[in-house]
Amino acid sequence: xxxxxxxxVAAITIISAGFVVLNNQLIYSAVALLFTLxxxxxxxxxxxxxxxxxxxxxxxxxxxxxxxxxGIMLTNKIKSVRISHKSMQQGVGGAVALWLFIFxxxxxxxxxxxxxxxxxxxxxxxxxxxxxxxxxxxxFEIISLLLLGALIGAAVLSRGDA
Amino acid sequence: MDNIMITxxxxxxxxxxxxxxxxxFFGKKLPRQGDWVAVGSIVATFFFAIxxxxxxxxxxxxxxxxxxxxxxxxxxxxxxxxxxxxxxVTVVMLLIVTLVSSCxxxxxxxxxxxxxxxSRYFAYLGLFTFSMNxxxxxxxxxxxxxxxxxxxxxxxxxxxxxFEKDSAADASKKAFLTNRVGDIGFFIGIMLLYxxxxxxxxxxxxxxxxxxxxxxxxxxxxxxxxxFMGAVGKSSQFPLHIWLPDAMEGPTPVSALMHAATMxxxxxxxxxxxxxxxxxxxxxxxxxxxxxTAILAALIAxxxxxxxxxxxxxxxxxxxxxxLAVGTGVYTAAFFHxxxxxxxxxxxxxxxxxVIHSMHHALHKVHDEKTDPQDMRNMGGFKEKMPVTYWxxxxxxxxIAGVPLFSGFLSKDAILAxxxxxxxxxxxxxxxxxxxxxxxxxxxxxxxxLIFMTFHGKPSMKDTFKDIxxxxxxxxxxxVLLGTLSFFIFYTLPYFNPIxxxxxxxxxVVPQTSAVPGSMTANEIREHAHHAHYLAMxxxxxxxxxxxxxxxxMYVKNVISPKKLSDRFGFLYDWSLNKFYFDExxxxxxxxxxxxxxxxxxxxDWELYxxxxxxxxxxxxxxxxxxxxxxxxxxxxxxxxxxxxxxxxVAGQNLRKIQTGRLQNYLLYVVAGILVIIIIQAx
Amino acid sequence: xxxxxxxxxxxxxxxCLGVFGVMTRRNAIAVLMGVELILNAANINFVAxxxxxxxxxxxxxxxxxxxxxxxAEAAVALAIIINIYNNLNSINVDDAAELRx
Numbered sequence: 001x002x003x004x005x006x007x008x009v010a011a012i013t014i015i016s017a018g019f020v021v022l023n024n025q026l027i028y029s030a031v032a033l034l035f036t037l038x039x040x041x042x043x044x045x046x047x048x049x050x051x052x053x054x055x056x057x058x059x060x061x062x063x064x065x066x067x068x069x070x071g072i073m074l075t076n077k078i079k080s081v082r083i084s085h086k087s088m089q090q091g092v093g094g095a096v097a098l099w100l101f102i103f104x105x106x107x108x109x110x111x112x113x114x115x116x117x118x119x120x121x122x123x124x125x126x127x128x129x130x131x132x133x134x135x136x137x138x139x140f141e142i143i144s145l146l147l148l149g150a151l152i153g154a155a156v157l158s159r160g161d162a
Numbered sequence: 163m164d165n166i167m168i169t170x171x172x173x174x175x176x177x178x179x180x181x182x183x184x185x186x187f188f189g190k191k192l193p194r195q196g197d198w199v200a201v202g203s204i205v206a207t208f209f210f211a212i213x214x215x216x217x218x219x220x221x222x223x224x225x226x227x228x229x230x231x232x233x234x235x236x237x238x239x240x241x242x243x244x245x246x247x248x249x250x251v252t253v254v255m256l257l258i259v260t261l262v263s264s265c266x267x268x269x270x271x272x273x274x275x276x277x278x279x280x281s282r283y284f285a286y287l288g289l290f291t292f293s294m295n296x297x298x299x300x301x302x303x304x305x306x307x308x309x310x311x312x313x314x315x316x317x318x319x320x321x322x323x324x325f326e327k328d329s330a331a332d333a334s335k336k337a338f339l340t341n342r343v344g345d346i347g348f349f350i351g352i353m354l355l356y357x358x359x360x361x362x363x364x365x366x367x368x369x370x371x372x373x374x375x376x377x378x379x380x381x382x383x384x385x386x387x388x389x390f391m392g393a394v395g396k397s398s399q400f401p402l403h404i405w406l407p408d409a410m411e412g413p414t415p416v417s418a419l420m421h422a423a424t425m426x427x428x429x430x431x432x433x434x435x436x437x438x439x440x441x442x443x444x445x446x447x448x449x450x451x452x453x454x455t456a457i458l459a460a461l462i463a464x465x466x467x468x469x470x471x472x473x474x475x476x477x478x479x480x481x482x483x484x485x486l487a488v489g490t491g492v493y494t495a496a497f498f499h500x501x502x503x504x505x506x507x508x509x510x511x512x513x514x515x516x517v518i519h520s521m522h523h524a525l526h527k528v529h530d531e532k533t534d535p536q537d538m539r540n541m542g543g544f545k546e547k548m549p550v551t552y553w554x555x556x557x558x559x560x561x562i563a564g565v566p567l568f569s570g571f572l573s574k575d576a577i578l579a580x581x582x583x584x585x586x587x588x589x590x591x592x593x594x595x596x597x598x599x600x601x602x603x604x605x606x607x608x609x610x611x612l613i614f615m616t617f618h619g620k621p622s623m624k625d626t627f628k629d630i631x632x633x634x635x636x637x638x639x640x641x642v643l644l645g646t647l648s649f650f651i652f653y654t655l656p657y658f659n660p661i662x663x664x665x666x667x668x669x670x671v672v673p674q675t676s677a678v679p680g681s682m683t684a685n686e687i688r689e690h691a692h693h694a695h696y697l698a699m700x701x702x703x704x705x706x707x708x709x710x711x712x713x714x715x716m717y718v719k720n721v722i723s724p725k726k727l728s729d730r731f732g733f734l735y736d737w738s739l740n741k742f743y744f745d746e747x748x749x750x751x752x753x754x755x756x757x758x759x760x761x762x763x764x765x766x767d768w769e770l771y772x773x774x775x776x777x778x779x780x781x782x783x784x785x786x787x788x789x790x791x792x793x794x795x796x797x798x799x800x801x802x803x804x805x806x807x808x809x810x811x812v813a814g815q816n817l818r819k820i821q822t823g824r825l826q827n828y829l830l831y832v833v834a835g836i837l838v839i840i841i842i843q844a845x
Numbered sequence: 846x847x848x849x850x851x852x853x854x855x856x857x858x859x860x861c862l863g864v865f866g867v868m869t870r871r872n873a874i875a876v877l878m879g880v881e882l883i884l885n886a887a888n889i890n891f892v893a894x895x896x897x898x899x900x901x902x903x904x905x906x907x908x909x910x911x912x913x914x915x916x917a918e919a920a921v922a923l924a925i926i927i928n929i930y931n932n933l934n935s936i937n938v939d940d941a942a943e944l945r946x
Contacts, residue, residue, distance in 0.1 A: 021875075074930070096837065
């Protein structure tokens, strides 16, 4: 049963991702991206990463995707702007991507991964919090600085000459 | 004694050459243009010859012979010795040559007076005498041939003495070239003998033929005939007789010297010298050639009107007689006739020269340049005006006609006896005596015709006749001398029988047996001739009488009219007058086709060979170089060299398109590049 | 529950699709979406390895950081895109080819 669900989720993810890159309509690509992100969150759940899954949905879907859709809206004047949604060099690009995929698959199936079994934890939030504030405190602070920078930058960029 | 017998002949040989060299270079500057140099040297040689003659008479030996030789070329494979041979025949011949040459020189002192090339004339006479003596004295075929050629050259120079006249220039060329044709045969004959025997000298050749192992049969006959060809050319026999009548363009003394006494006699002399090498077959050909020539020339002479032409044809006819004698075996009779003929024929020429000289002066006085001084129809009745000339000429004419008491009778009789004897033993050759006696009759006729037309009868040109006078003594001197020598007595000493040729000549000039094995010996021939002697004598007197009678009837008594006869037999008359059209036929059938051939060959060479073949090479070369140039320029330069440049350009143009400016293209290249690197690393 | 390979496989697919999208799409926002896909694929890898290495939570931390950075980057990118749009009146990546030869 779990198998089935897993493959179902995986299928949604991948099919939606394909939709994202192949569709000529931008809004449809954005919606497909929504489904992809949800699918990825589902995969996180299967990977016992409950916190990450939640953060994924909160940040990616709620934040980034909304931002993308805002961007689409803002840059989509039907009347006078020429928007070309058509893709380019699909043939060569497809071939290269396919080739990349084949290579990656070969590589990962042949590589001797060092695997050690694990036991399902009850929740990961407590451990992540501890790690963040003890082992990874410096990256944590830097990231917050970075976020601040990005925030200021985005604000400056989007202000224009006003 | 021996020494002087060699030195004198050498002096006789080279004195005239010295005279020639002096006169050629310095002649014009000497006083009197140097004629005394020539006359002096020739008269000196004459006295030397007299001395030799006296020696010969004193010795009175048929085997009298001296010789000397030196080695000229001596390589191992090839040896030529040159030298001289002095025997009875040589001495007699030297005497003839020097005597007639001296007479000619003296005669020319007056005849050629005032001529524009006076000294050169005497120089050439000296050259001629030198070369003629060279033939006489030769003891081998090579020096004889060299002198032979030189005689031809002298003849060319002297006949063409007045070369401003086209006819004289043509005649001299004709003489030389016709001689050359004969000389080709001569040379072939010499080479045949040399290749078989290995030597040019007479002695070794005769010995080798006698032994019969070096050269026999057909080859020997051919060699003999080849050598005889030289005589045919030089002695003007049929078919090369065409040059002698034309040679009368030269001065009359020259005609006397060369074309009566000496040069033309050279052929006979050579035949006499080389008699031992002729096979019976060759001798037969020689006999018929002589016989045909004799009768042919005689037939032409009867209608000629130019006094010198009559004498020229007479010479040809008499030469034919001599050759006939050689052919029938009585070759000493031929030599005898050569001697007597030299005397009386030279005299006849001098007399005619005297007459022509006189006519010239007479015509000049009345400013008549058009009348031909040599045409007998313009003469007549000169008997009283030029007595010395007349009597001397008459004596010589009697001699040539073969009347007894004169020299010609003896020699002619001997020849005719020989032909008769030959026919008696070979009845199928009856034509030979027929030719001989026929020619004798005709000779008598036309010679007396000449006498009657010139000296008897009424003068045909009355106004000039009064100026005709006798010639000066320089001219009459030789005439008298030679006229005297036309009597029989000088040849029969020490015997006095006028009808027998027995004398010093026949005692000393003894025929040799032919070296050809199987021929009749000389004695046999002599015996046969002796038997036929009286018959021949009777017949010859008879035919001479007939000829003279006919001439008298036609030209003195005018019983038979020559004009009526010539009209009756118009066709024959034309043929005789036009020399049987020999020259015309030669031109049509020999000269013109040959010239055509030369033209064709020249055209082949010039138009075909040069134009197509040679130029073709040139054109092919230029074509090849053009192709090569094209290949180099278009192919290599444009193609290879420029092509490399163009490839770079095209490659550059196309590679430029990679720089699209599009981000995604660069990204694609990066990913593709990474993949390639990874794959290469993996393997 | 499933082997590591299948997760890796899925992330590989996502990754390739993302690369395809970046290389192919003309619209700048579509390119951004492709970039998100790539980031997500990497994230799946991190978390998967974290599970199959004895639940080592370092992977999770990394994943967290990736998500945060993705958000910041998306914000900045969109700001840029909107600026480009205001200047060139087009968000066709072809039209931003000032570097073209």
